[in-house]
Amino acid sequence: MSNKIEAIKKEKDGLAVKQELEKFAAMGWENIPEADRDVRLKWLGIFFRPVTPGRFMMRLRVPNGILTSQQLRTLGEIVDRYGENGNGDITTRQNIQIRGLPIEDIPEIIERLQACGLTSVQSGMDNVRNLTGSPVAGIDAAELIDTRPLIMKLQAMITNNGQGNPEFSNLPRKFNIAIEGGRDNSVHAEINDVAFVPAYREGRLGFNVLVGGFFSARRCAAAIPLDAWVPPDDAVVQLSRAILEIFRDHGLRGNRQKARLMWLIDEWGIEKFRAAVAAKLPFELLSAAPKDEIDWDKRDHLGVHRQKQPRLNYVGLHVPVGRLYAPDFYELARLAQVYGQSEVRLTVEQNVIIPHVPDAVLPSLLREPLLSRFRPEPPPLERALVSCTGAQFCNFALIETKNRALALARWLDQQLVLPQPVRIHWTGCPNSCGQPQVADIGLMGTKTRRNGETVDAVDLYMGGKVGKDAKLGTCVKKAIPCDELPEVLRQLLIEHFGAQPISLDTPPA
Ligand code: SRM
Ligand code: SF4
Numbered sequence: 001m002s003n004k005i006e007a008i009k010k011e012k013d014g015l016a017v018k019q020e021l022e023k024f025a026a027m028g029w030e031n032i033p034e035a036d037r038d039v040r041l042k043w044l045g046i047f048f049r050p051v052t053p054g055r056f057m058m059r060l061r062v063p064n065g066i067l068t069s070q071q072l073r074t075l076g077e078i079v080d081r082y083g084e085n086g087n088g089d090i091t092t093r094q095n096i097q098i099r100g101l102p103i104e105d106i107p108e109i110i111e112r113l114q115a116c117g118l119t120s121v122q123s124g125m126d127n128v129r130n131l132t133g134s135p136v137a138g139i140d141a142a143e144l145i146d147t148r149p150l151i152m153k154l155q156a157m158i159t160n161n162g163q164g165n166p167e168f169s170n171l172p173r174k175f176n177i178a179i180e181g182g183r184d185n186s187v188h189a190e191i192n193d194v195a196f197v198p199a200y201r202e203g204r205l206g207f208n209v210l211v212g213g214f215f216s217a218r219r220c221a222a223a224i225p226l227d228a229w230v231p232p233d234d235a236v237v238q239l240s241r242a243i244l245e246i247f248r249d250h251g252l253r254g255n256r257q258k259a260r261l262m263w264l265i266d267e268w269g270i271e272k273f274r275a276a277v278a279a280k281l282p283f284e285l286l287s288a289a290p291k292d293e294i295d296w297d298k299r300d301h302l303g304v305h306r307q308k309q310p311r312l313n314y315v316g317l318h319v320p321v322g323r324l325y326a327p328d329f330y331e332l333a334r335l336a337q338v339y340g341q342s343e344v345r346l347t348v349e350q351n352v353i354i355p356h357v358p359d360a361v362l363p364s365l366l367r368e369p370l371l372s373r374f375r376p377e378p379p380p381l382e383r384a385l386v387s388c389t390g391a392q393f394c395n396f397a398l399i400e401t402k403n404r405a406l407a408l409a410r411w412l413d414q415q416l417v418l419p420q421p422v423r424i425h426w427t428g429c430p431n432s433c434g435q436p437q438v439a440d441i442g443l444m445g446t447k448t449r450r451n452g453e454t455v456d457a458v459d460l461y462m463g464g465k466v467g468k469d470a471k472l473g474t475c476v477k478k479a480i481p482c483d484e485l486p487e488v489l490r491q492l493l494i495e496h497f498g499a500q501p502i503s504l505d506t507p508p509a
Helices: 004-011 014-027 034-044 069-080 103-115 148-159 234-250 261-268 270-279 326-339 359-366 402-415 482-497
Strands: 056-059 066-068 087-090 096-101 177-179 194-201 204-211 224-230 303-306 312-317 343-346 352-358 385-387 424-427 441-450 453-462 474-481
Touching: 004 034, 014 034, 014 103, 056 103, 066 069, 069 087, 069 096, 069 103, 069 326, 069 343, 096 103, 148 177, 148 234, 194 224, 194 234, 204 234, 204 261, 224 234, 224 270, 234 261, 234 270, 261 270, 312 359, 326 343, 326 352, 326 359, 352 359, 385 402, 402 424, 402 482, 441 474, 441 482, 453 482, 474 482
Parallel strands: 177 194, 385 424, 424 441
Antiparallel strands: 056 096, 066 343, 087 096, 194 204, 204 224, 303 312, 312 352, 343 352, 441 453, 453 474
């Protein structure tokens, strides 16, 4: 049995469009054959957006979420050209997407990105997605393993040094990999197809391995132990390669709803799967360490924190729902250059960290005008807000998310005093890009009927736990009309999260 996407891939590999990009740019978006425009271009990270036809989105790869000031400036310059159509988002995979790009300009954009060490290759469709790692790798005082060199090696292997890797250009479906090096599971290991979490085995520090975590409209599953431990070296790359080869060669391809890794593990059983992985490795695959080292609650990395390096700090800035415009890219680049070492980190909460800020200049950084918008200490609900793209740009969306999420969080922050941040995640449809299942309160877009009319609504998720003993939340109430949400959430926060009411203003429209 096959499906439309498998047929498209069989006819011509996704990566083949690399050679045709100049031709597509010359012919204009209306004339590009549909399968190339809507599907295969995603192998280069180029997404046709039916909501804004002619204005493409580009999804980059930002391994471990690390960007330089030069890269930020280049991204700013690229989106700047497109006026009000140009913007960018920090994604839930610690990554950047930029928008508003006409196809005519994309070959030149790719050259500019390459010149500053960025690639968008194989960031969409049936490829390995952005590799997530601890956002404070190398600077976290309590770090166990620095994930940066491992992630860079893995990125080089998977993308063939950013040039595109035909070995992994035809997976049955998307594939997510995360490497955690700290104690707080900052990468959401449990929702990745493969995740490495720090663990001591017989006194040696390495990683226990989890497999099969994923979200889809059909099913959500937390990753399960592979019963494997690897040292923090090339073994991580070799094991990832072995799992990818097995997924590529044996993963289910008939029904795209059942093509993620966990479905293969279900069909084979974890023992057979493990044996197949072990048989591919040039070393003996050891059994898992008895326990992992994830023993902290998840940090959000906002505010000022001391680094492991003396007299240096990292400063986490809250970027409301991850949205960046050209001046924001420029200003972040400047702040990182003036106050740090020309580097920023992105987080899966869609925020940004400026590392390496010396004690002496910290007060001046905290007085910078950008920090009144990208605040180090925002109010508790806005602080922990995450939202997927939603209807503004995503054609799968059943509702608008980012603007609505922000307006509601801001209103609730004015209404209530919260004893601690409450993590609210919005996602515009059941694909769950905004990860409502990891949130304290998850909101998934849907439609409902009220008085004979179809209205925007959300399904309410609760019980998601992150960090130590992470657990997926579940749907507790279906189809709450969005205009009833202010009051519903207000009550929920009072009843379940210790919120105290402070005023009785009118809810946002
Ligand atoms: Fe996603 C498809 C946006 C993280 C599960 N996701 C899409 C598309 C490409 C659909 C489309 O073509 O319009 C969305 C692009 C909209 C746009 O214009 O921005 C989209 N996904 C996103 C981002 C940008 C959400 C965000 O605002 O941050 C995230 C980009 C991550 C990245 O940098 O690579 C994003 N998507 C996720 C995650 C979260 C994660 O990885 O931790 C998930 C759930 C985890 C998982 O995949 O297991 C996720 N996206 C999906 C799915 C369901 C996959 C499945 O197996 O069924 C789809 C639909 C699909 O692939 O068919 C999807
Ligand atoms: Fe689009 Fe749905 Fe993903 Fe949101 S969850 S970005 S609406 S596909």
